Amino acid sequence: MGFREALDSGKFLITAEIGPVKGTEIDGLLEDADLIKGKVDAINVTDLQSSVMRLGSMAVCHLLIDRGIDPVFQMTCRDRNRLALQSDLLSAWVLGIRNVLALTGDHPTLGDHPDAMPVFDLDSVSLLRVISRLNEGFDMTGNQLKGAPAFFPGAVVNPGADNEAALDMQIIKMEKKIEAGAKFFQTQGIYDLDLFEKFIKRAEGFKTQVLGGIILLKSAGMARFMNKNVAGVFVPEHFIKEMEETKDKVKTSIKIAAELIKGMKHLCQGVHIMAIGWEKRVPMVLEEAGL
Amino acid sequence: MIVAELKPFKEIENMLRDYKKVMVLGCGTCVTVCMSGGERQVELLASALRMAGRLERNEIIAGEKTILRQCDPEFIDQIKDEASNYDAILSMACGAGVQGVAERLAGIHILPAMNTTFIGVSDGQGTWIEACAACGDCILDRTGGICPVARCAKSLINGPCGGSKGGLCEVSKNNPCVWQQIYARLGKLNLINLLKGMSQPKTRPVHPRKLVNPKNAFG
Amino acid sequence: MNDKAVPPCQAACPIHTDVRGYVSAIAKGDVEEAIRIIRQVNPFPSSCGRICTRLCEKACRRAQIDEPISIRELKRFASDQTLGLKLIEIPENSYEEKIAVIGSGPAGLTAAHDLALLGYRVTVFDSQHVLGGMLSQGIPDYRLPKDLVKKEVDNILALGVEAKTGLSLGQDFTLEELLKDYQAVFIAVGSQKSLLPKYNGVELNGVIAAVEFLKQVSRGHKPRLGKNIAVIGGGHTAIDAARTSVRLGASDVTIVYRRTVDEIPAGPEEVEHAEKEGIKIIYLAAPVEFSGNEKVQSVRFIKMQLGDLDKSGRRRPVPIENSEFEITADTVILAIGYMPDAEVLKESGLNISRSGTVLVKDYTGITNIHDVFAAGDVVSGPQSVIEAIASGRRVAEALHHYFRTMPDKEEKNFMALKELDDGIVKLINKSERQKMPALKVEERITNFDEVDLGYSKDQAVMEAQRCLNCGAGAVVADNCAACLNCVRICPYGIPFPGKEIAEIDISQCQACGICASECPASAIILQLEAKENNRAELEKAVDIAREETPEILIIGFYCRYGSPIGPPFDEDEVCWLGKFCTGRMDEHQFIYPFELEVDGVVIHMCKNDECRFRDGNQWSKSHIKSAKKILNEIGIGADRLDIISEEDFHNFRNKLHALGINPLRTGKKVKT
Known part of the structure; x- marks a missing residue:
C-alpha cells in the first residue's frame, strides 16, 4: 500500500525522513531506509536540507522506489526557477515519484554556500498551484502537456509559531496551501501537546490530513539548542531534565517520542518522525508507541 | 533613495595603483543623504588616499570635488575642464552615477569607490533600510x-x-x-x-529597463 | 526667522558692542582679541568696565537659565589685562576741517576720538582743568579710580586731539567766536546742574547737592559733614554720596528713597555694597521739610505708597496721610535730579526745551544754529555713560557725513534674537556666575581704594564660558542635501525639515556644533568655529610645535569647557589645542594631523555626565572610533590616536614611542 492509499484508508499514518549525504556514498542511507521499510507508510527525502549542498532528493527518491519504498519528494523553491521546478516535477513523475512535499526552503546563507543566489522565483503556495496545474495537464502559463502527472501534493506547517501573529499567519497560509492543492501536512517537531491541540482545533475546519512532527531528542543540549535556534520548536523543561538525568539517553529519548506519539493519536491523522541520524531507532520508537 | 557604502579601503587602493592624479568625486544627492559619498566623505577618503599613497611610495594627488548628481550629464559637465587634469576619477556615487560620469567623460578612467546596496528609506539616526526592490x-x-x-x-x-x-x-x-x-x-x-488572497508569481523585468516619457521625449 | 537678529546683549548696548565676540575671545583666553573688539566701538573700556549700567546684562538670555553673564566685569578684565597694549594707530590728518568740542565728558571725548580717527582736527574745551567730565569728577575713586580715566583720556589726546581747559562757554568764549576758527562746534556740556526741591529749609546750611559734593571730594577736599547724614535720592549719585560720606568719617548715614528696593535706579549691587558699609536705607519716604537754626538739624519725611503708573512706567509714589517722621541730620545731601545749565545755552542762541535741554533735529545733533551740534546729557537730560558715548559716536559720524557731503547714514536696526524656548532652557546646564572679589568692609570704609578687585584670569575665563554664544550657532548653506541628519541628532532638537533644506532656528541653537561635524554635505557652518579656522589653527600649532619638539610630536585636543583654565595636564611632547567641546570635531580633524606628519593624537574629554552639550562625549567617541578605523586601513595605525586621561597618558606615550615616528616621516630627516 502506497502513502496515498494508506492516507485514504484512514489508518494512523507514519512517515519518517532521511537526508541525502554530501557525496556519492549512499550505502548507509539505503541501509537506514531498509531498516524503516515496512514500518512506515512513506519516507521523506530532504532537498538540500539546511541549504547544504548534497546529493539530490529526486535521485534518492528514485532509489527508494527501486527498494519498494514509497518516497515523499521534498521540493524547495530555493534553487530552481519556475522552469526548473516544473521540469524537475515532470522528471520526478517519470522516475516513479508520486508524493511531493512543497516547501519554501531555507535561505542559502544558512548553509555551506552562503553566496549562492537565492532563487525563490515561486513560493510554497504557488509551487502547490503549479503541481495542481501539472496534474490537470497544463504548465504554469497554460500550455498543454503531452501526458500529465498525478502527484499527491503535501505541504508543511509550523504549529509552534511563537506568537499570535505568527500562528495566525501559519493558519492563513495553511488554508492557502490547501486551496492551492495540498492534500496533507507534515508539521514541525511537537513537544507540547496542549499547544498542538489548540492548533489542531483551529485547523479542524480545513478537513485536511495532519501528520504531527516528532524530532528524536538526543540530549538535553540538543533540546536547548533547538529551543534557542529552531523556529517553532519548544522542548519543555521537564523533558530536558529527563534527558539530563537519565543514564540511558536512547531509552529515554524513545520513551519521550513514544509518549508524544500516543498523545497525538487522537489529535491528528499521523506522525512524521525526524530521527536526524537516529533513523535506526525509528522502529523501536514505533514499538514503544504501540504502532 | 539609493543607498551605497564605501568599498573596503584596500580594494580602492588597488584600483588606484597605477594612477598619480585622482579626482575623488562625491555625489550630492542620495549618497550624501545616506552619509557615504558626500562632501565630508570625499574629504576623508582623499586624505586617507594621500597618506596611504605616501606610505606605499606611490604619492598621489587626490583632488576633492562634489557635484549635485552624477546621474545627470549637465552636472558632470561642470567638472569637465577640471577633470581633464586627472588620470582617473574615483566616483563616490552609486553605480548609476559612476556610469553617468564614465559616459560623459569617456576619455578618463572612472572607478567606483562604492558598492551600491539598495533603494531604501531612513530608519532613524544613521540607519537606512532596504525598502524597494524595483x-x-x-x-x-x-x-x-x-x-x-x-x-x-x-x-x-x-x-x-x-x-x-x-x-x-x-x-x-x-x-x-x-x-x-x-x-x-x-x-x-x-x-x-x-x-x-492568493498572490500570483511575479512577472520578472527584462534588463535593461528604460523609461520614456512620450510627451517629453518627442523627436 | 531672525536671520539678521543679533544677540540680545549687542542689541541692548547703546553702541552695539560685539559682546558675544569679546566674551568668546576671553572664553578661549584671548584677551587681546577681546579688547580689540571692545575698543572698536568704545574708547572708555576701563570706565565702562566699572560703571556701565550694563543694559547688556539685563538683556542676557543666560538669565533664563540662571543669571546673566557678568559682561561688565569681563570688559573690565579685558581692559585691565591690556592697559599697556597699543591698540589704535595715530591717524593721519586727512581733512582740513577743524572741529571744536565743548565739554570733555564721555560724549564729547568719544566724538573727539572718532573724529580724530576719521582724520579731522579736534579741539576739546572744558571749563574744568581735568578732562573727563563726570567720569573724572562725579564718580568716587572707590568705584572708578581717576588714574584709569586719565589713561583713557590721554589715549584720546594721543590721537592728536587738542585740549583747552579752564575755559567756559559764555564766560571765556562764545559760539560765534568758535565758529570763526572751527568749521563745526559740538556741544556736549552735560547736565550737571542739581535740581533742588522747593521744601522749607532747603536754603539752610548743611543742605548740599550731591554732584557738587562729589566734585569737591574728587578735587581732594574733605568737607566736614558731621555725624548724621541724610542722603535723599536713589540713583548712583545718591549711593555714591552716601558711601563717600562713610569714607569721610560720618558714622550714621541714611539714604531715603521714595520708591522701593525694586525700583531703585542704582541697582541691587550698589545697594548691597552700601548696606554692607553700614548705610541705612529708608524706602517709601520723601522729605517735606528741613529744619534747623541756620544750619540744618533734622529732616521731616512723609511715608509713601506706590500708586498708579506714571509716564515712565513706574508706579508713582503717593504720600500717606499722617505718616510723617523725623530724622536727625547734620548734613543733608540732595541727589534728586540734574539739568543742563540752560541759561548759558540760551544766551548762546540755542533753542532750549522747558526742561533746559538743547533741542536738536535728531540723532545727528543738528541744532538751530548752523554748524553747531549738540548731544549727550545736554540734549537728553541725565543718562548713563554708555548713552553719552553712543551719542558722541552718532554725532561724529553725522559730522563726517556732513563734511563729506555723504547722505545721512540710515540707523542700523539691531534686532535682538528672541528668547530661548522653555524646552531649550530646560536642557541647558546651570552654571553659577563668578563672584566679584572685593575689599572687605573694614578695609574699604576708611579710604577711597577701589572696592571691586576684578576677576582673576581663571574666573574671567570661566565666566566667559558661561556665555551661550547666542546667534553664533549653526547655519545651513545652500548645498544642504536635506538628509535631515541634523534634525535627528541635535541634542536640543532645534533643526527641522524646511521645504527644501533643513532649517535651524539660530535664535535657539546652542552652537554645540555636533550637526556641523556630522553633516555629510559639509553644509552646516558653525559661525563660532569655522572649518577653515580649525584647519589653520591646527597647521599653525603643528608648525610651532615642530620647531621646539623633540622626536615625537603629539597633538592633544581638550575640551575648554571641561578644562577652562587650560590643558588638562602638562606634557612636553603634547601640543594642546582647546576646543569648545570635542564632540564637534569631525573624523577629519582627527586624521588630518597625521597628514601633517604628527606622530600621535590624544583627546582628553570631559567625563560622561559633564558634557556642556549633553551628547558631546558620545560623538567624540564615535568620531574617534571612525578615525581610528581609517588610520588602521591606511597603515598609519589606530594606536596613534586615543582618548586618554592624565593617568593613561604614560601608557599611550610608551606605546607611541614603541611605534616610533609617523611612518609618513620615515625617510625624512628626523631630529634625534
Whole structure:
C-alpha cells in the first residue's frame, strides 16, 4: 500500500525522513531506509536540507522506489526557477515519484554556500498551484502537456509559531496551501501537546490530513539548542531534565517520542518522525508507541 | 533613495595603483543623504588616499570635488575642464552615477569607490533600510504598504516561511520578520483579510529597463 | 526667522558692542582679541568696565537659565589685562576741517576720538582743568579710580586731539567766536546742574547737592559733614554720596528713597555694597521739610505708597496721610535730579526745551544754529555713560557725513534674537556666575581704594564660558542635501525639515556644533568655529610645535569647557589645542594631523555626565572610533590616536614611542 492509499484508508499514518549525504556514498542511507521499510507508510527525502549542498532528493527518491519504498519528494523553491521546478516535477513523475512535499526552503546563507543566489522565483503556495496545474495537464502559463502527472501534493506547517501573529499567519497560509492543492501536512517537531491541540482545533475546519512532527531528542543540549535556534520548536523543561538525568539517553529519548506519539493519536491523522541520524531507532520508537 | 557604502579601503587602493592624479568625486544627492559619498566623505577618503599613497611610495594627488548628481550629464559637465587634469576619477556615487560620469567623460578612467546596496528609506539616526526592490510589479496595495519582495529574505509574497523566531527573521536575525510587520499593519487597518488572497508569481523585468516619457521625449 | 537678529546683549548696548565676540575671545583666553573688539566701538573700556549700567546684562538670555553673564566685569578684565597694549594707530590728518568740542565728558571725548580717527582736527574745551567730565569728577575713586580715566583720556589726546581747559562757554568764549576758527562746534556740556526741591529749609546750611559734593571730594577736599547724614535720592549719585560720606568719617548715614528696593535706579549691587558699609536705607519716604537754626538739624519725611503708573512706567509714589517722621541730620545731601545749565545755552542762541535741554533735529545733533551740534546729557537730560558715548559716536559720524557731503547714514536696526524656548532652557546646564572679589568692609570704609578687585584670569575665563554664544550657532548653506541628519541628532532638537533644506532656528541653537561635524554635505557652518579656522589653527600649532619638539610630536585636543583654565595636564611632547567641546570635531580633524606628519593624537574629554552639550562625549567617541578605523586601513595605525586621561597618558606615550615616528616621516630627516 502506497502513502496515498494508506492516507485514504484512514489508518494512523507514519512517515519518517532521511537526508541525502554530501557525496556519492549512499550505502548507509539505503541501509537506514531498509531498516524503516515496512514500518512506515512513506519516507521523506530532504532537498538540500539546511541549504547544504548534497546529493539530490529526486535521485534518492528514485532509489527508494527501486527498494519498494514509497518516497515523499521534498521540493524547495530555493534553487530552481519556475522552469526548473516544473521540469524537475515532470522528471520526478517519470522516475516513479508520486508524493511531493512543497516547501519554501531555507535561505542559502544558512548553509555551506552562503553566496549562492537565492532563487525563490515561486513560493510554497504557488509551487502547490503549479503541481495542481501539472496534474490537470497544463504548465504554469497554460500550455498543454503531452501526458500529465498525478502527484499527491503535501505541504508543511509550523504549529509552534511563537506568537499570535505568527500562528495566525501559519493558519492563513495553511488554508492557502490547501486551496492551492495540498492534500496533507507534515508539521514541525511537537513537544507540547496542549499547544498542538489548540492548533489542531483551529485547523479542524480545513478537513485536511495532519501528520504531527516528532524530532528524536538526543540530549538535553540538543533540546536547548533547538529551543534557542529552531523556529517553532519548544522542548519543555521537564523533558530536558529527563534527558539530563537519565543514564540511558536512547531509552529515554524513545520513551519521550513514544509518549508524544500516543498523545497525538487522537489529535491528528499521523506522525512524521525526524530521527536526524537516529533513523535506526525509528522502529523501536514505533514499538514503544504501540504502532 | 539609493543607498551605497564605501568599498573596503584596500580594494580602492588597488584600483588606484597605477594612477598619480585622482579626482575623488562625491555625489550630492542620495549618497550624501545616506552619509557615504558626500562632501565630508570625499574629504576623508582623499586624505586617507594621500597618506596611504605616501606610505606605499606611490604619492598621489587626490583632488576633492562634489557635484549635485552624477546621474545627470549637465552636472558632470561642470567638472569637465577640471577633470581633464586627472588620470582617473574615483566616483563616490552609486553605480548609476559612476556610469553617468564614465559616459560623459569617456576619455578618463572612472572607478567606483562604492558598492551600491539598495533603494531604501531612513530608519532613524544613521540607519537606512532596504525598502524597494524595483521589481517592476508592485504589490504594496495588498501588504499594508510594506514590501515583502524587498524586505523578506526570501521575497515571499504569500505569507511568512516558518522560520521566524521572536518576531525576527531567521536569515538576518537583527531584522524583524517583514510578514509580522505586514500582519500588524493590516491589523491596524482592519485588513487582515488581504492576507488570505492568493498572490500570483511575479512577472520578472527584462534588463535593461528604460523609461520614456512620450510627451517629453518627442523627436 | 531672525536671520539678521543679533544677540540680545549687542542689541541692548547703546553702541552695539560685539559682546558675544569679546566674551568668546576671553572664553578661549584671548584677551587681546577681546579688547580689540571692545575698543572698536568704545574708547572708555576701563570706565565702562566699572560703571556701565550694563543694559547688556539685563538683556542676557543666560538669565533664563540662571543669571546673566557678568559682561561688565569681563570688559573690565579685558581692559585691565591690556592697559599697556597699543591698540589704535595715530591717524593721519586727512581733512582740513577743524572741529571744536565743548565739554570733555564721555560724549564729547568719544566724538573727539572718532573724529580724530576719521582724520579731522579736534579741539576739546572744558571749563574744568581735568578732562573727563563726570567720569573724572562725579564718580568716587572707590568705584572708578581717576588714574584709569586719565589713561583713557590721554589715549584720546594721543590721537592728536587738542585740549583747552579752564575755559567756559559764555564766560571765556562764545559760539560765534568758535565758529570763526572751527568749521563745526559740538556741544556736549552735560547736565550737571542739581535740581533742588522747593521744601522749607532747603536754603539752610548743611543742605548740599550731591554732584557738587562729589566734585569737591574728587578735587581732594574733605568737607566736614558731621555725624548724621541724610542722603535723599536713589540713583548712583545718591549711593555714591552716601558711601563717600562713610569714607569721610560720618558714622550714621541714611539714604531715603521714595520708591522701593525694586525700583531703585542704582541697582541691587550698589545697594548691597552700601548696606554692607553700614548705610541705612529708608524706602517709601520723601522729605517735606528741613529744619534747623541756620544750619540744618533734622529732616521731616512723609511715608509713601506706590500708586498708579506714571509716564515712565513706574508706579508713582503717593504720600500717606499722617505718616510723617523725623530724622536727625547734620548734613543733608540732595541727589534728586540734574539739568543742563540752560541759561548759558540760551544766551548762546540755542533753542532750549522747558526742561533746559538743547533741542536738536535728531540723532545727528543738528541744532538751530548752523554748524553747531549738540548731544549727550545736554540734549537728553541725565543718562548713563554708555548713552553719552553712543551719542558722541552718532554725532561724529553725522559730522563726517556732513563734511563729506555723504547722505545721512540710515540707523542700523539691531534686532535682538528672541528668547530661548522653555524646552531649550530646560536642557541647558546651570552654571553659577563668578563672584566679584572685593575689599572687605573694614578695609574699604576708611579710604577711597577701589572696592571691586576684578576677576582673576581663571574666573574671567570661566565666566566667559558661561556665555551661550547666542546667534553664533549653526547655519545651513545652500548645498544642504536635506538628509535631515541634523534634525535627528541635535541634542536640543532645534533643526527641522524646511521645504527644501533643513532649517535651524539660530535664535535657539546652542552652537554645540555636533550637526556641523556630522553633516555629510559639509553644509552646516558653525559661525563660532569655522572649518577653515580649525584647519589653520591646527597647521599653525603643528608648525610651532615642530620647531621646539623633540622626536615625537603629539597633538592633544581638550575640551575648554571641561578644562577652562587650560590643558588638562602638562606634557612636553603634547601640543594642546582647546576646543569648545570635542564632540564637534569631525573624523577629519582627527586624521588630518597625521597628514601633517604628527606622530600621535590624544583627546582628553570631559567625563560622561559633564558634557556642556549633553551628547558631546558620545560623538567624540564615535568620531574617534571612525578615525581610528581609517588610520588602521591606511597603515598609519589606530594606536596613534586615543582618548586618554592624565593617568593613561604614560601608557599611550610608551606605546607611541614603541611605534616610533609617523611612518609618513620615515625617510625624512628626523631630529634625534
